[in-house]
Amino acid sequence: MSNPKTENLIPFEIEGEMTYLNPDSAEGKALQRIDSVDLDDPTQWITVVEEGQEIDDEALDQWLKERGYKV
Numbered sequence: 149m150s151n152p153k154t155e156n157l158i159p160f161e162i163e164g165e166m167t168y169l170n171p172d173s174a175e176g177k178a179l180q181r182i183d184s185v186d187l188d189d190p191t192q193w194i195t196v197v198e199e200g201q202e203i204d205d206e207a208l209d210q211w212l213k214e215r216g217y218k219v
Contacts, residue, residue, distance in 0.1 A: 157168035169176040
């Protein structure tokens with residue numbers, strides 16, 4: 149039996165305690181986007197670079213163009 153107070157909300161566990169997020173909140177939307185991503189596909193994740201690390205500007209520009217950004 150579902151609880152009418154939480155049936156349209158997104159369940160989310162924090163430090164062992166269950167909470168429910170509004171699907172229209174920023175947090176709810178973020179969780180919904182994560183659910184639609186292939187977690188094993190590294191191209192779906194933000195890459196972190198360290199200070200001083202070289203960045204291939206041409207490859208970055210190409211990646212942005214492929215995703216529809218104007219460079």
